[in-house]
Amino acid sequence: MDKLLREIVLENSDQIVKKWLEEIERKQVRAYSASISEELFESTNREFVNVIFSSVEKEGMLEDLHNFSERLIQLGWPLSYLTEGMQAFRRVTVNFILERSEEVDSKQFAEILESVDQWIDPIVNFLVTEYSGNWENTLSIQRMALQELSAPLIPVMEGITVMPLVGTIDTERAKLIMENLLDGVIKHNAEVVLIDITGVPVVDTMVAHHIIQAAEAVRLIGASCILVGIRPEIAQTIVNLGIDLSNFPTKSSLQKGFRSALEITGRRVVDVGKEDDIEDILDSLGKE
Template sequence: MDKDFKSIVLNNSDTIVQKWLAEIDTMKRANYSDSVSEELLESTNREFVNIIFNSIKNQGETEKLQQFAEKLIHLGWQVSYITDGLQVFRRVTIDFILDQSDKVDSHYISELMQQVDLWVEPVIRQLVNEYSGNWENIISLQRVALQELSAPLIPVIDNITVMPLIGTIDTERAKLIMEGLLDGVIKHNSEVVLIDITGVPVVDTMVAHHIIQAAEAVRLIGATCILVGIRPEIAQTIVNLGIDLSKFPTKSSLRKGFITALEMTGRQIVDSGQKDDSIEQMMDSLGGA
């Protein structure tokens, strides 16, 4: 920015800040802050405008810009807050300088706009790039976390584990299920794995194919899969599609599947005549018959 323009802005920062705050306040509810308190909005606006002036004084400094972008992401604000705020500041600054100047010729106005743009545009790019980069990093971390939680393998008793599946199963998730099953069977020394599809809304040919592949892979390393949670509508779909699930046991509920798993591992539930609360609680947690 030209030294004369820069000195005008810095020497009249209080006035420009007030004009900027007044304009940005009229936009707040329309764009980015419906759920933001007045106190938080006011403090963030003042932090934003301070960062803008700091950028005028110390061009090229990026640390505060990065920190501010990270703060906006954690607040959940849209990137439009950044772009709108800087465009408002650009307009307010140009209008203020023109009001203070006796020069109104086109050359002066053009030079002023060019100089302000040379300063504002890099700040916009810097903040937007920082915002986008941090947002992509957060999305990436969330994706990894969701993948880790998408197919948990839970050991419920010696040699018996359960994998509850919830939501849609696509090719990428099927690969994670396969890897989780194989690693979990070895880690927990499982003899029987119950794959619970109660929470899977649709079982089509592709989903069934992935489940069959996973069960076959588990069989090859010495364990057995039991498919549980087959609802009547799912059973009808499987029959209509001609899907062959005869290679491994299927049960309508996790409770029934668990009883079968006990039998396959040489155990059974015996009524001793005394109520064992722990067994009752475990069976209740596995669902009704």
């Protein structure tokens, strides 16, 4: 930043800060942090403008701004608060300098704009980079966590496992489901896998295709699949789309699917309170 302009800005920092706060209020930047208390918002504004001035005092050092932006990121403040605040600061600073100048021709005006931009633009770029890096890191961590939890295969009984699916299924996640499904069938020596889509909001052609592929892959390694959690609206969608699930057993609930899985594995649910059932059990044990 030009030395003369730097001196003007620093000598009149109180007035610039006052105009900046008025500009923020007028532009309703407060709306970006509506959940923040008025006291915290005002103190944050003060700290914000202080670190902006510290960057020009230290001739471009952004350590204070880094610490400030980190705190805002941790508190969940949006990037728009900072970028809008910086643009407002740019306007206020340029207008203040122009008001102090008696006559300014086009060349001088361009020089003032360039000088202020050389001060403000690196700060804006720095803030955007800080936020982008933070969100990329957060998304990466969340993606890894989702991958670990998105397609678990849970053994519930010898030979029977359940894979509950929750959320939207895209191509990448479908690949993960397939891998977990095949690995889990072999690991748990499963005879039947219940794929529960109760938590899947939409079953379209692509989702159905992925599920059918998974079932076919399981069949090739010697197990069978039962699709459970077929809600009425899902059933209607499948019919309207003309999706063929005739070779794929389906049940409306996990409970019904589990009963079918027991039958496939040569077992059944028996009410021990009924004498006839008890006698049948004893007879079958005696024959064995």
